[in-house]
Amino acid sequence: MPSYKAPVKDVLFLLNDVFQLERYNNLPGFAEATPDAVEAIVSGAAKISEDVLQPLNQAGDRQGCTRHPDGAVTTPRGFKEAYSTYAAGGWLGLAAGTEYGGQGLPYTLAVVINEFASSANMSLQMYAGLTQGALLCLLTHGTPEQKRTFAPKMVAGEWSGTMNLTEPHCGTDLGLLKTKAIPKGDGTYAISGQKIFISAGEHDLTQNIVHLVLARIEGAPAGTKGISLFVVPKLLVGADGGLGPRNGVSCGSIEHKMGIHGNATCVLNYENAAGTLLGQENRGLNAMFVMMNEARLGVGVQGLAQSEVAYQNAAAYARERLQMRSISGPKFPERPADPIIVHPDVRRNLLSIKAFNEAARALVLWTAVQADVAARSEDASARQSADDHLGLLTPVIKGVLSDIGFDNTVRAQQVFGGHGYIEESGMEQFVRDARIAMLYEGANGIQALDLVARKLPRDGGRAITSFFNEVGAFLKDNEGSAALAPYLVPLRRSLGHLQQATLWFVQNALTRPDNAGAGSYDYMHLLGLAAMGYMWARIAKTALDRKRDGDGIAARMDAKLMTGRFFMERMLPETGAQLARIASGADTMMALPAEMF
């Protein structure tokens, strides 16, 4: 039976010591987030994740969701009660405005519980995550009436949310979408069409489901410029906010998937379903991007979350499983064999995961703080700079954290040997669940293209330049520190690789766009590694400072310093190979005729 213990200390170390959340207490909601309050919130998030969500994870995978002949969907035993408990704890509306029943706290703290809940039970967390994304989109683009009608119910967990983009013939290429919206003359629309892969599309956790649906208004232009976004509730909502009859949307089937069996992935059929426009006509993609960006960060967090829970179980197993003697001589001669954690290759596997998890968590929280600044600061230049950061790092966090997070579930499973292949161990579920994160919310190849083709060149490369400047300034500020040199030297080298790769695009991709496409994936990972390397350098600096506080914390800070060195020695060197691949360009890969593949 797998277990999970939320990394509360690590989160508090990052928030308080590395990123010093208190520095932001001029932002709305941050003043309430005192260190004591943050500790209470993070500990509460840990508790509900460990005690309520995690115990349902393995059983939820086995039982899965069931669609009944009438189109109703039942979630696994216990999910409904757990979701109610989660909602009742105020976790859904942690960052939502108090006027809708939320707590108005930093979004950063919502990201923390999203990690914990995803580690504990990814399928169940998704119902909450989609609701939060839809809520954000409604609050950003909704009319006062839409907000009043839907937001309080979603914050309270009485209604949930979904996002409806994909159709059978289009996922990435939304310009091809066919779902249509016909104005009914009363300001509402009749929506008809078929959507597929709709996570949490139908279920029994809430009274109502608020679908955000992309559709084309009759007569709108072809392509992406003719797509609008609609709010389409599962049950119609009366003028008094009460629930009315079924709307014209039904679940045609649920998918049989590799993993996340506890989350219902639905085919939704819309037949003259009543909907209201969300945001402006033909600007639906733009409106949906609010939700997609939040969702992309959330998916990156899922990669980290699965990596973390898989790691914890692998580390526990490695401390317990006795097999073979240490290559340097028996370490526990009184036992029949040494625990496998004495073996260097087992440590290599575990440290690869640990060094990623801790840097990825830092990267996520650093970015979440920027999201708070972008949304809440009164200083326009601070908002702009935070927004640049967010735009640049969102595809990186989505793509890199889900890729490496998945790889890490495989590594963790490997520590179990053959036992990891058996369902009972729970390790193979982490692999199957983590796998989806690389695919949905834009497959990772799309994240890479978004990064290289859109985010890099935007505003004359302002975002990446600002990243270079920030890391460069850190390197310069600390160049005299001998204790930091083992971190700064590799970071400087990898930053150089990133700068060379960026320059290579400037020189080679403007005239030949295929060169950008061909190098995009490696560039996304190169930026991800460099950013995580920067996180480790900052963590190391903080750990050196905190170590002076003495015995209570020294061992933990030493572990940080060693884990960071592992990252620098074993993981960051990859950036050299990434640069070489990028600089090899597109010629070879574009030369092969399609029929010769």
Add this chain to the structure above:
Amino acid sequence: MPSYKAPVKDVLFLLNDVFQLERYNNLPGFAEATPDAVEAIVSGAAKISEDVLQPLNQAGDRQGCTRHPDGAVTTPRGFKEAYSTYAAGGWLGLAAGTEYGGQGLPYTLAVVINEFASSANMSLQMYAGLTQGALLCLLTHGTPEQKRTFAPKMVAGEWSGTMNLTEPHCGTDLGLLKTKAIPKGDGTYAISGQKIFISAGEHDLTQNIVHLVLARIEGAPAGTKGISLFVVPKLLVGADGGLGPRNGVSCGSIEHKMGIHGNATCVLNYENAAGTLLGQENRGLNAMFVMMNEARLGVGVQGLAQSEVAYQNAAAYARERLQMRSISGPKFPERPADPIIVHPDVRRNLLSIKAFNEAARALVLWTAVQADVAARSEDASARQSADDHLGLLTPVIKGVLSDIGFDNTVRAQQVFGGHGYIEESGMEQFVRDARIAMLYEGANGIQALDLVARKLPRDGGRAITSFFNEVGAFLKDNEGSAALAPYLVPLRRSLGHLQQATLWFVQNALTRPDNAGAGSYDYMHLLGLAAMGYMWARIAKTALDRKRDGDGIAARMDAKLMTGRFFMERMLPETGAQLARIASGADTMMALPAEMF
């Protein structure tokens, strides 16, 4: 519905053109393997794999195996008939001696059909693969009577074989095994104990099952030096070879696994089961190694096989699926969108798999030919050199081909976007099935340790020195060729990385064995990449030669040359990062206390 077409042309190109099988026609069995005969055999292997085995693969995964209350196990519908057809075609005994009803053909050809059959239906092929491994072990170590009793039935497919090593408390560390064997005084033994993870341990495909079982004879020394190997048939065999009553072995349960659902993975309980000693007392591990080495090559082939079938389906999808326009402008303006194979990143994914598959297949066949030489040559020095090759490259093929093969099933699944996560596509089954290959027959970390701690230093490093010499000679022989330079320059660089890594071990691991353990995994992959780089250089040289034969073959040879260049530009640069990781040593990873993981 996934499909499969065996790579007949590629195999024939490798056997005839690159490795020139005809050069070995002084070896027993090779004279019969004329180019025409080889083509007929390979085509026949393709046909049965495509027509008989593959159509059962997806249904077999869904249905799985069923254990009945009496311990009997039913395999998925159609498996029994397909296995009979396979046996009747003579495929099980392709390389076995004619005196046992085999065809006496090169083992190399048996490896070819193992790849095809594994691509088509890995679960079903395993029943055959284990039978072949057990057969080889019996033929190598058995008494004349054991051979006479068991071999003809196994060759004919009437009886199958298994290997029984693992127990609940020991997988890697066989020294801990507890299954005991008590001499009954008549030359037979009573075997008692529990074995787990026994693939094909119980099933309905054959009349009888021949278990090869590791056990400790009463009073034998502790540890690995007290382990013997026994032949324990499921049904007792009379002096006339006829089947008698049940022996004392039964299937206690079958495992619920991540994949290979069509293969029954059993807990086998032995209670005073009658067995005969195979090979010498207390030399059981040594005898089992014959089977394990063959099995390890076979598992490497499984990695390649899953990579190949996943690739084929991804390439077909990429040619058909219309989504977005090429970044360099529409390629099929008459269609609603371009097929995704126009996108550089999709090509990068596909070419990464293709470039691996073709080099891995070459590496496997090159090594299989060496296995034939080692087993059949009359020239002692040829046998020794072939045996060195086999010892060095077996762990590399097992570890690297299963690792990258698995990664490639994930890449191929990625090409499908969200559709790859849905069971119906068949892509996620390839991922789940391929995953086991990294775990069984010695988890890949064990392969790496075997390579670095045993195979490298053996005989003063004779095997790796001979590898360096062979690749070095090839580089020197071809250094004047401008056409080959794009292959030779990167190969020379990576060979240099491999040599530096080897030297680093000599200088740093003798005094500190943890340095060997810490670098072993990267070294295994570094050697694998360098060996595949050498394969590509040889393929490129052959392709340049064959291209002169004109139009009929030029396009295919051009594709080889381009795919090889992709390997050199995009995949081989990894060796630099691997060397950096190896040379960073063990200090950091050994420093972290176990409780801080």
